Amino acid sequence: MQDMFKILFSVILIDNLVLSRFLGVCSFLGLTKDLKNSMGMSVAVIFVMLVSTAVTYPIYYYLLDPSGLGYLQTVIFILVIAATVQVLEAIIRKAMPPLYDAMGIFLPLITTNCAILGVMLINIQETYSFVNAIMSSLGAGLGYTLAMFLFVGVREKMETSDIPESFKGLPSALMAASIVSVAFMGFSGVIENLFS
C-alpha cells in the first residue's frame, strides 16, 4: 500500500513526466497556450495512459515474455496503443458524450505522443507489479496535467511581456520551462522523508 502511494507521488512530483523525464514535451510546449486545450489533452493522456497500461501489461507478461519475444515490445506496444485509441474513441463517443467532448480532437492525436509509449516502457523496465504499474501510469498522467496547468499560467503572463525579438515564442517558453523545472527540483527528497 505504502509502495503504491510512494510511486504515485514520486512520479507526480520528482520524476515529473514532462519536466524531468522529458516525455511529451512537444504537446507541453504546443498546447499550453490556453487552458481549454491543455485540459482536453491532459484528460485524454490520463485516460489513454491508464487503459493502454492495463492492456500492454498482460500482453507483455503473459504473451511476449514467456515466449521469449520481449524484444518485440516496441513494435507490439505502438500497435496496441494505436488500436486502443481507436477502440476507446468509438466507445467513449457512444457511451460518454461529455467525456468525449472534453477530450475532443486530442484523443486521435495521442497515438504517437511519446509520453504514452515511454510510460509503458518504463513500467516494464522497472518491473512493477500490475497495481504499481497502474499507479505509475496514473501518477504520470497527473504529473503531466500538473505541469500543463502550471505552465499555462506562466505563458499567459509571458504573452504580455516585452521580450527580445529572437526570443519571442518558443525560446522564451523554453526558458520559462527551465525555471518551472527548477521549482520541481525542490520536491526531491520530500517523498523519501514523507514515506520513510
Place this chain on the structure above:
Amino acid sequence: MAKNKKSLSYELIKGIVKENPLFVLVLGTCPALAVTTSAFNGLGMGIAFTFVLIMSNVVISALRKVIPDSVRIPAYITIIASLVTIVEFLLKAYTPELDQSLGIFIPLITVNCIILGRAEAFANRNGLMASIMDAIGMGLGFTLALLLMGGLREVFGFGTFFGINMPWISEGGLRPIGIFALPAGGFAIYGVLVALFNKMNHSWYSRKPDDTMDRRNYPGSISARTDAPFVSAEAASTGTESIAISKGSVPESMTEPGERSICPGERD
C-alpha cells in the same frame, strides 16, 4: 517540396542550418532534451537516429507504390518500429554503456516526429536517391544539433568534453555549473539555441523570426501541430464547422496545399 524539385546537394545541406530539424522545425524535442547530458550521448543518439531515418526513408521510398494509401501510417509505424528494434539490438551488442545511458529513448525513436514526418512528406513521394539525401541531411542536422547541445551541457555542467577534462575550465577559475546537467539546464540551453538559430536564419536568409516558427509547410513542425488542434477545437466549439479528424490527419485546410500533415497533435 515535391512541388519544386531541388538538386540532391540542396537536399543534403538544407537540414544543417536552414531547416535544422531540432532548432528550426522544432521536432524531436524529447530525445534532444533527455539524452544530451554529454557530447558522447548526443552523438550516439544522433547516429542511431540517422540510421533509422535513412533506412526508413529507403524502405518507404522503395515501397511507396506498394503500400495502399489508406493504411500507410500504420505501415510506416510498423516499418519504423522494426528498424528501431534492430538499432536497439546493435547498440546492446556493440556499445552496452551507450545503450544504458540512452535507455528508453532508443525505443522512443519510433514515435519521433521527424522520422514519420519525413516518411510522409518526402519519402512517400520522391525517388530513392533524393530520399536518401534528404535522410542524410536531416540526420546530419539532428546529429550536429544534439552534439552541440550535448557538448555545451557537458562543458558547462561537468567541465569535460567527450569525457576529457578541459583544463581551461577546471583551472581557469570557471567551476562546472551543475544545473546544466539537470533538466532545467537542458530547457535553458535549448531555448538559447533556438533563439540563436532564429537570429541566424533572420540574418542569413532574411527570414523574420516569426516566419521560422510558423512553418505550416513542414508537417509536424511545432506551429503546424499546435495551430491545427487549436483552430479546429475553436471551430468545433462554436459549431460553425464540423470537422472529422481521422487518426493521424489534420484537416486539409490546416496544411499547405499538396502536403498532408502527418504529425498533427504531437509526435515527439
